[in-house]
Amino acid sequence: MIEVRGLTKRYGDKVAVDDLTFGVEPGKVTGFLGPNGAGKTTTMRCILGLDYPDKGAVVIDGQAFRDFAYPMREVGALLEAKAVHGGRSARNHLLCLAQTNNLPRRRVGEVLDLVGLTEVATKRSKGFSLGMSQRLGIAATLLGDPKIVMFDEPVNGLDPEGILWIRNLMKALATEGRTVFVSSHLMSEMENTADHLIVIGRGRLIADCTMKDFVARASGAAVRVRTPSADQLVRAVSAKGATAGPGDDGSIEVRGMSAEQIGDLAFGEGIRLHELTTVRASLEEAFMELTADSVEYHADTPGRPASTMIGSGV
Amino acid sequence: MTTTMAEVNLPALPPATGRAGLRGVLASEFTKIRSVRSTYWTLAALIIVSVGIAAIAGFGIASNIHNNPQNKPGTDATQASLIAFFELGQLIIAVIGAMCITSEYSTGMIRTSMTAMPRRGTIYLAKLIVLTTVALVVSMVTSFISFFVGQAAMSGSGVSASLFHSITIPANALVKGPAGGPGNGPPTVTFQGTETISPGTVLAAVIGTAVFVTVVALIAFGLGAIIRHTAGAITSAIGLLFVLPVIIQLLPDNWRWDIVRFFPDAAGRVLSVTVGQSNPHLWSAWPQFLVTVIWAVVIVGTGGYLFRKRDA
Numbered sequence: 001m002i003e004v005r006g007l008t009k010r011y012g013d014k015v016a017v018d019d020l021t022f023g024v025e026p027g028k029v030t031g032f033l034g035p036n037g038a039g040k041t042t043t044m045r046c047i048l049g050l051d052y053p054d055k056g057a058v059v060i061d062g063q064a065f066r067d068f069a070y071p072m073r074e075v076g077a078l079l080e081a082k083a084v085h086g087g088r089s090a091r092n093h094l095l096c097l098a099q100t101n102n103l104p105r106r107r108v109g110e111v112l113d114l115v116g117l118t119e120v121a122t123k124r125s126k127g128f129s130l131g132m133s134q135r136l137g138i139a140a141t142l143l144g145d146p147k148i149v150m151f152d153e154p155v156n157g158l159d160p161e162g163i164l165w166i167r168n169l170m171k172a173l174a175t176e177g178r179t180v181f182v183s184s185h186l187m188s189e190m191e192n193t194a195d196h197l198i199v200i201g202r203g204r205l206i207a208d209c210t211m212k213d214f215v216a217r218a219s220g221a222a223v224r225v226r227t228p229s230a231d232q233l234v235r236a237v238s239a240k241g242a243t244a245g246p247g248d249d250g251s252i253e254v255r256g257m258s259a260e261q262i263g264d265l266a267f268g269e270g271i272r273l274h275e276l277t278t279v280r281a282s283l284e285e286a287f288m289e290l291t292a293d294s295v296e297y298h299a300d301t302p303g304r305p306a307s308t309m310i311g312s313g314v
Numbered sequence: 315m316t317t318t319m320a321e322v323n324l325p326a327l328p329p330a331t332g333r334a335g336l337r338g339v340l341a342s343e344f345t346k347i348r349s350v351r352s353t354y355w356t357l358a359a360l361i362i363v364s365v366g367i368a369a370i371a372g373f374g375i376a377s378n379i380h381n382n383p384q385n386k387p388g389t390d391a392t393q394a395s396l397i398a399f400f401e402l403g404q405l406i407i408a409v410i411g412a413m414c415i416t417s418e419y420s421t422g423m424i425r426t427s428m429t430a431m432p433r434r435g436t437i438y439l440a441k442l443i444v445l446t447t448v449a450l451v452v453s454m455v456t457s458f459i460s461f462f463v464g465q466a467a468m469s470g471s472g473v474s475a476s477l478f479h480s481i482t483i484p485a486n487a488l489v490k491g492p493a494g495g496p497g498n499g500p501p502t503v504t505f506q507g508t509e510t511i512s513p514g515t516v517l518a519a520v521i522g523t524a525v526f527v528t529v530v531a532l533i534a535f536g537l538g539a540i541i542r543h544t545a546g547a548i549t550s551a552i553g554l555l556f557v558l559p560v561i562i563q564l565l566p567d568n569w570r571w572d573i574v575r576f577f578p579d580a581a582g583r584v585l586s587v588t589v590g591q592s593n594p595h596l597w598s599a600w601p602q603f604l605v606t607v608i609w610a611v612v613i614v615g616t617g618g619y620l621f622r623k624r625d626a
Contacts, residue, residue: 049432050425051625066432069333077429083422085350092349099342100431101334103327110325140426145327172322 001025001179002047002148006056009042009203016042018203019056024181024196026147029174031194031211032183035291039203040183041079044152048077060148072101072144079152081133086126090117090136093125098143111139130157138169148179155189167193187287201291215283223259226251226275227266236269237262251275339431339440347444352413360406361456367398368460372467379471384487384503390589391475392516395464396523399456400582404530405552407449411534412547414445415617419542425626434622442535442614449531450524457524461516475516475588483589485509515588522585522599529603530555532610533578539617554609555579571595575602578609 002024009017017039024030034040045051047058049065058065060074068074084093094108112118115135120128125136134154141149151170155163170193174180184190190197190211197214199207207214224247227233233252234244242256254262259278266273347353371394379386418424431437461477468474475481484505533554538547559579562570574580575596581603584596596602 045425045625048429050428052623070330071334071432072430073327073330075429079425079429080422083424083426085346085417085421085423087350087352088346089349092345096342096345096349097426097430099345100339100427100437102332102338107327114322114324140430142322142324143430145324169322176322 001061002181003059004043004047004056005059007043007046007053007058008055009039009046009051009053016203017046017053020200020203020205021056022198022205022208024148024179024198026179027174027177028195029170029180029182029193030196030198031190032181032198032200033187033190033287033291034183034185034200034206036185038185038200038291040185040200041152042203043200044077044079044150044181044183047150048075048079050079070101070144072097072103072146074144074146075148075150076141076144076146077150077152078134078137078141078154079150081130081137084125084133084136087124089122090125090128090139091121093136094139094143097140101144103143107143111142114142115139131159131162134158134162134166138166146178148181149173151180151182153183153185155184163189187284191283199287199290201293206290214286222279223254223257223262224248224251224275224277224279225254225262225266225273227271227273229271232269233266233271236265236271240265253279334431334433336436336440339436340443342431343437343440343444347414347448350417352417353410353448356406356410356413357452360403360410360452361459363406364399364403364456364460365463367402368395368464369467371395371398372464375473376468376471379473383472384489384501386473387484387487387505387509388590389473389483390587391465391468391473391481392461392511392519392588393586394468395461395475396457396519396586399460400523400527400586403453403456404527404555404579404582407453407527407531408534408551408555409548410449411445411531412538412551413544414441414535415538415621416542416544416547420544428626435618438539438618438621442532442618445531445535446528449528453524453527453531454521457520457527461520475511477513477516477520479513481511482508483511509589511588518599519586519588522603523582526582526585526603526606529606529610530578530582533606533613536610536613536615536617539621540613576605578606581606 004020004022007017007020008015020039020043032040032043042051046053047060047065060068065071065075088096090112091108094111095105098105098107109118112121115138117132117135117139120132125133128136138151138154141151149170151166154166158166170180170182174195182194194211196210197207198205225233230250230252237244237254237257240257240261242254244252244254247253257265259276263273263276375389375391375394379389418427427437428434461475465474465476473483485507486505488504488506490502490504530551534547534551537550537554538544541547541550555578558577559574562574562577580596581599584592584602585599587599592598597605
């Protein structure tokens with residue numbers, strides 16, 4: 001269990017994290033989402049004590065990370081895959097980390113096996129591909145059999161097979177009852193992995209909800225209807241308390257009624273329908289909508305359709 | 315699908331007892347220093363430069379004495395064998411000292427290290443102990459090899475130093491007869507008085523120089539912790555130990571003689587001396603060495619404070 005309490009961190013004049021409070025619970029994958037520059041990495045660095053917060057605190061299972069008898073048994077974290085001395089072999093890299101926490105030497109071989117790097121264990125990590133470096137970093141996080149694992153943008157630069165491997169690993173770690181906290185700037189990465197979401201933008205908390213709630217907010221809010229009797233349909237749905245507005249290419253977007261209800265209503269009123277589709281906003285769109293005001297570095301994108309798929313404010 | 319995993323299948327660890335502390339981190343830091351090639355390259359350079367120049371200096375002195383026997387008095391055979399080690403070797407060992415900490419910053423490894431062991435004071439102390447041990451062992455070995463190789467090169471020249479018995483050399487030389495030159499015969503050299511160099515004096519010079527070079531490595535380490543950048547740390551170590559003394563040499567005499575003893579490099583020039591008067595503007599060997607140690611304590615202490623207090 002990670003508890004972040006009122007965390008504030010400035011770099012010079014720039015506020016990277018602004019009074020952030022949330023908790024990360026064991027037994028599930030918690031996605032940490034936000035646009036680039038939102039403060040995800042800073043938050044993770046503060047959790048690990050790499051950076052010192054200006055205000056607030058982070059408590060891990062009731063104490064500060066630095067006070068654990070064996071920190072590696074508590075938290076394994078991969079923030080930068082390339083944060084490794086390239087001149088050192090994979091085996092020696094893991095060995096020097098294991099030794100700090102009095103972990104048995106055989107442990108190095110075990111985690112190398114797990115991530116599939118045994119064959120290159122004696123090679124200097126300088127020559128590793130990004131994917132191999134990620135695996136080496138993950139091996140390091142698992143050395144201490146930690147209760148909590150943290151990954152910062154773990155799939156950046158990986159091939160599809162590597163992405164799938166990491167996703168499955170994260171799920172498996174959570175299934176074993178560990179706390180899994182993983183950051184990303186892409187919703188699509190979290191879609192199939194995360195059980196819970198913490199969304200931040202410009203250092204502030206935007207959403208802290210289950211993936212289920214997030215999906216519910218994002219989808220099923222509108223039904224696209226195409227009919228030759230548009231006026232009649234609009235009157236009929238309005239009479240039922242739903243709202244209707246113009247959609248793409250002459251279609252009508254109805255909110256407040258399900259596709260089944262609209263279909264039944266149209267049948268009852270004798271309105272012919274040419275199309276009846278539930279419109280799901282992609283989670284990516286929902287996420288973009290949620291963080292639209294808090295993107296640090298905007299590319300100018302005029303004409304991006306304003307998505308209004310999230311009914312209620314967050 | 316082969317990549318699917320229902321569970322991680324990580325073998326269990328033995329239960330934890332006690333607390334991670336200095337012992338484990340010392341083992342870790344030793345693994346770090348022995349597992350990168352740069353350590354071996356730099357140590358090899360240290361030995362080759364120090365011993366190689368000691369040999370060259372030995373042959374040079376032998377030749378000089380052969381041609382100019384009047385130079386026999388005052389020739390410090392011990393210092394001649396050690397001068398490359400403490401003047402050039404100190405710069406090479408400074409690289410090892412600085413890299414011991416800056417290589418972790420340049421690669422980002424420091425954040426991985428601090429994630430594994432968030433008690434930074436323990437990491438810093440362990441690095442310091444491992445570096446001191448490695449630097450001391452290598453410096454001792456280099457110092458003794460330089461001495462013996464240098465002496466071997468000088469053998470038969472009439473000047474020498476020994477770790478095993480006292481050596482007596484003339485205290486003064488009187489030159490009579492024609493000044494050296496083509497067509498003239500060799501001058502007549504007569505010696506007056508004697509000076510005895512005990513093996514203890516020579517041993518103190520050989521060991522003292524090695525300890526001095528070790529402390530230089532620690533100064534570079536402290537600068538590395540402060541500057542966190544390899545080139546910057548090495549440059550400032552060279553500036554402090556090599557360039558600053560040259561600048562001081564250029565100052566007017568009445569200034570430089572007052573300040574020269576307060577700089578960390580001075581001890582090297584005093585510790586290695588076995589023959590003749592000591593420099594009146596410097597303290598004697600061990601007080602002068604204390605100056606270097608104070609520099610090291612202040613720099614290493616400042617580095618340690620910043621290592622703990624700054625964002626990694």
